[in-house]
Amino acid sequence: MEINRYARLQQLTDIGEAGLRKLHNARIALVGCGTLGSLYAINLTRMGIGYLRLIDRDIVEPHNLGTQFLYNEFDAAKTRPKALAAKQHLEPMNADCHIEAVATSISAKTAPKYLYDVDLIVDATDNFDTRFIINDLAVRENLPWLYTGVVGYFGVTTLIKPQETACLHCLISDPPSSGELPTCETEGVWPPAAQTITAFGLKELTNFLVSATVSGVLHTIDFQADRWTHVQGKRQQNCPTCVQRDFKFIDGKNGYSATSLCGREMVHILPDQEKAVDLPEIAKRLSHSFKVMQTEDLLRVKIPEGEIYLFADGRALIKGVNDVERARSLYDRYIGS
Numbered sequence: 001m002e003i004n005r006y007a008r009l010q011q012l013t014d015i016g017e018a019g020l021r022k023l024h025n026a027r028i029a030l031v032g033c034g035t036l037g038s039l040y041a042i043n044l045t046r047m048g049i050g051y052l053r054l055i056d057r058d059i060v061e062p063h064n065l066g067t068q069f070l071y072n073e074f075d076a077a078k079t080r081p082k083a084l085a086a087k088q089h090l091e092p093m094n095a096d097c098h099i100e101a102v103a104t105s106i107s108a109k110t111a112p113k114y115l116y117d118v119d120l121i122v123d124a125t126d127n128f129d130t131r132f133i134i135n136d137l138a139v140r141e142n143l144p145w146l147y148t149g150v151v152g153y154f155g156v157t158t159l160i161k162p163q164e165t166a167c168l169h170c171l172i173s174d175p176p177s178s179g180e181l182p183t184c185e186t187e188g189v190w191p192p193a194a195q196t197i198t199a200f201g202l203k204e205l206t207n208f209l210v211s212a213t214v215s216g217v218l219h220t221i222d223f224q225a226d227r228w229t230h231v232q233g234k235r236q237q238n239c240p241t242c243v244q245r246d247f248k249f250i251d252g253k254n255g256y257s258a259t260s261l262c263g264r265e266m267v268h269i270l271p272d273q274e275k276a277v278d279l280p281e282i283a284k285r286l287s288h289s290f291k292v293m294q295t296e297d298l299l300r301v302k303i304p305e306g307e308i309y310l311f312a313d314g315r316a317l318i319k320g321v322n323d324v325e326r327a328r329s330l331y332d333r334y335i336g337s
Contacts, residue, residue, distance in 0.1 A: 001096050006048050019210040020048060024096065026209050027051040027118040031106050031134065033082040034058065035189055036148050037124035038070040039198040044122075045090045045097045047206075052090075052097055055114055056082040057105035057268055058261070059298070059309055059317065067191050078295055079309065103297060104313060106130050107270055108250050111137045120205065121145035126184060128175040129249075129259060135160070135168035136250035139242050144208060148201045152187035153223040155197025158216070158233055159204040162242060165216035166233035169241035196221055258324040261317070265306070267327035271314040277335075279312055286334065305330055 001024045009015050015023075026049050030040055033056035044052055060068075060075040060082055068082075075085045087101035104110055106125075111133050115121050121143060123131055131147060138145045139162045147168060148157040160167055200219040207213045220229045240246045258269050279299045283292045291302040299310040306320015308330070316335060318327040 001048065005096075009047060015206070015210055019206075022210050023206070024048050024050045026120065027053075028120050028122055029053045029055060029115050029118040030122045030124060031055050031115075031130065032124035032126065033068075033070065033086045034064070034124065034126060035067040035184075035191070035194045036150055036198060037082075038068045038086070039194060040122055040124050040148075040201070041070060041086055041090055042093070043198070043202055045093050045099070047202075048094065048096050050096070050098065051100075051118075053100045053102060053114065053118065054083045054086050054090075055102045055104065055106060056086070057103070057315065057317075058082050060085055061264075063264065067189050067194065069191075079298070079300055081296065081298055081311070084296060103311060105268060105270055105315065106133060108133055111250060115143070116141065118143070120208065122201075122205070123147050126261075127259065128172070131168060132175050132249040136241060136247040138162060139167050139245070140247050140250065144214070146201050146205055148197060150189060150194045150197055151182050151184055153190050153193050153225075155193045155200075155221045156218065157197050157201040157204065158218040159201075159208055159214055161208075161214045161216075165214055166235045167239060167242040170236040170239045171218065171233055190223065193221060193223055196223075258328055260322055260324060265320055265322050267318045267321055267324055269316040269318060269327060269331045276312060277310065277314045279310065282310065282335065301334065303330070303334060308334060310335060 003017060003020065006020050010017055010020055028044060028049055030037055030052060033041060033054055041054060059079045060071045062076045064071055065076060070086050070089050081103035083101040083103045087099050090099050102114055115137055121134055121138060123134055123146060125131060134145055142162050144161045146159050216233050218231050218233045258267055260267050279294060283294050283299055286292050286301050293300045297312040301308040309317040316331055318330055321327050
């Protein structure tokens with residue numbers, strides 16, 4: 001590690017050279033490479049985090065370019081997997097940072113595989129199903145994690161350390177049902193709100209990695225109402241997760257094999273069983289009837305109902321539908337069950 005490149009960080013009294021070395025030795029898993037994830041990834045890379053695992057199930061599309069600062073028009077034109085595109089853009093920023101890209105979703109099946117060997121998990125997702133899975137795993141394995149969310153002009157973040165702070169289930173009784181909360185589709189996203197809330201998140205993250213301190217504070221910002229709050233999160237005496245240790249989300253009792261994605265007509269399909277698919281063979285079969293394009297680990301198929309983006313692990317994004325059951329039906333029809 002070349003210390004001089006981090007001179008401005010080193011001058012901060014609560015970091016110094018010792019803190020820089022702790023950051024360099026840290027291993028972080030970043031879940032989500034969208035609006036929030038782009039900001040976290042850029043900052044963590046430039047701060048000199050030694051190992052960064054990028055996990056995202058999505059692809060880059062034109063509407064991402066207004067808020068997701070890592071990507072460009074080429075990425076969108078090629079519908080590149082976000083994790084892979086992010087890795088390519090981040091690596092030239094800092095050779096000190098080892099970056100791993102995983103183009104998949106975090107589920108009850110995949111969370112133990114991709115989130116177990118890190119010092120901290122950073123949540124930059126857009127849905128509570130994934131967050132509750134992360135929370136279950138983090139509490140079960142005693143892993144600290146940073147929860148962050150943004151929608152419209154509002155943002156929220158807190159660093160959760162099991163057995164010391166409130167967990168997500170203490171703060172939110174259960175994942176909100178579909179339509180219960182505003183989403184980026186209905187409210188949009190103001191980029192400065194994302195930038196501001198990630199700044200709070202990065203400060204909590206840095207404090208933990210450098211000095212092992214955790215505030216337990218829930219930070220919220222609301223630019224529309226011109227209101228910022230910093231409230232101490234309270235552990236619930238009967239919390240099902242961190243007190244009763246009922247991990248129903250990671251155990252798959254509340255699992256979902258298909259979810260509608262925030263912001264557009266698209267559904268993510270996760271097969272019930274992990275399986276590798278033969279993309280060239282499927283491309284050959286479908287090319288007789290449909291327009292097919294294969295890039296990296298992705299197959300793009302234009303169908304009458306919209307588009308299918310098929311990944312090598314059997315996952316798919318079905319574009320043009322909002323209904324989960326309809327998306328499952330299209331997956332079975334064109335890809336096979």
